[in-house]
Amino acid sequence: MIKGIDEELVAAAWDGNAVTWTEHVRAGFDRYRELFTWPAFVGLLPEGRGLEVIDLGCGEGENTRRIARLGARMTGVDLSPRMIAAAREVEASEPLGISYESGSFARLEGFADASFDAAVSTMALMDNPNLADAFRAAYRVLRPGGTLTFSVLHPCFMTTGAGWLRDQDDRETHLTVADYFSDTPDIEHWRFSKAPHDTVAGTEPFTVPRFRHRLADYVNGLADAGFRIEQLMEPRPGEEEAMSHPWLRRWRRHAALVLMIRSRRPAE
Numbered sequence: 001m002i003k004g005i006d007e008e009l010v011a012a013a014w015d016g017n018a019v020t021w022t023e024h025v026r027a028g029f030d031r032y033r034e035l036f037t038w039p040a041f042v043g044l045l046p047e048g049r050g051l052e053v054i055d056l057g058c059g060e061g062e063n064t065r066r067i068a069r070l071g072a073r074m075t076g077v078d079l080s081p082r083m084i085a086a087a088r089e090v091e092a093s094e095p096l097g098i099s100y101e102s103g104s105f106a107r108l109e110g111f112a113d114a115s116f117d118a119a120v121s122t123m124a125l126m127d128n129p130n131l132a133d134a135f136r137a138a139y140r141v142l143r144p145g146g147t148l149t150f151s152v153l154h155p156c157f158m159t160t161g162a163g164w165l166r167d168q169d170d171r172e173t174h175l176t177v178a179d180y181f182s183d184t185p186d187i188e189h190w191r192f193s194k195a196p197h198d199t200v201a202g203t204e205p206f207t208v209p210r211f212r213h214r215l216a217d218y219v220n221g222l223a224d225a226g227f228r229i230e231q232l233m234e235p236r237p238g239e240e241e242a243m244s245h246p247w248l249r250r251w252r253r254h255a256a257l258v259l260m261i262r263s264r265r266p267a268e
């Protein structure tokens with residue numbers, strides 16, 4: 001585990017974010033999700049209706065519900081009890097057969113070995129110190145042949161010291177990367193930057209402990225747990241999206257914002 005920030009602090013931070021996060025995600029203010037991370041992620045998911053799928057770090061359940069609507073039987077796990085409470089509220093009013101549990105994806109206590117056909121995780125594994133444990137726990141609860149598909153902020157570009165250089169018209173021309181090898185977790189404060197200004201003005205930014213796992217930590221962590229990597233994706237916004245939303249262009253032209261990996265527990 002990275003020293004300095006433990007899971008208790010991660011849980012408290014996300015409990016603190018839960019009300020605003022829930023409101024803003026459900027209002028569609030996470031424009032990156034809507035415009036390119038979700039469409040790319042769907043393309044990596046295993047096909048087949050009725051698969052039993054566990055969502056690691058499900059938050060208030062937005063993507064869990066989307067995957068359930070595609071035909072999967074979903075279970076969501078999150079460290080933050082308030083996120084789980086928000087997810088359960090929707091399940092109570094618009095049931096999709098999803099069960100939600102509070103707990104850590106680094107342990108998956110209470111889940112039997114080989115009990116899921118697939119595991120997914122969207123933008124959560126970089127928010128936790130125990131990456132190697134998370135891969136081992138996912139491997140344990142997957143049936144042989146099952147897949148783990150996840151997205152994270154791209155570890156090579158979204159480093160602690162990353163920043164943009166801009167031209168005289170304020171257009172991003174280069175991404176600068178620094179402190180890739182930093183072992184120190186940090187706490188980021190941010191809002192969904194494309195949310196309407198009048199809506200976010202009165203809200204506190206999110207407090208997000210961030211762990212700078214490196215590319216090798218993802219690849220070797222999967223391999224050490226026993227997974228075989230099937231596909232690695234660095235999604236880019238499409239040309240049309242980048243034309244209609246100029247703030248997306250930098251992620252089409254200069255660097256990858258997100259890393260996605262589909263891996264498999266080998267069939268026995």
Ligand SMILES: C[S@@+](CC[C@H](N)C(=O)[O-])C[C@H]1O[C@@H](n2cnc3c(N)ncnc32)[C@H](O)[C@@H]1O
Pocket residue numbers: 007010011014025056057058059060061062063077078079080083103104105106121122123124125127128
């Ligand atoms: C950025 S949010 C993403 C939520 C959701 N996957 C989505 O895409 O909307 C990250 C989530 O990971 C959860 N998380 C962090 N560490 C965790 C852990 N060890 N076990 C379970 N959830 C965890 C946080 O509580 C938070 O809800």
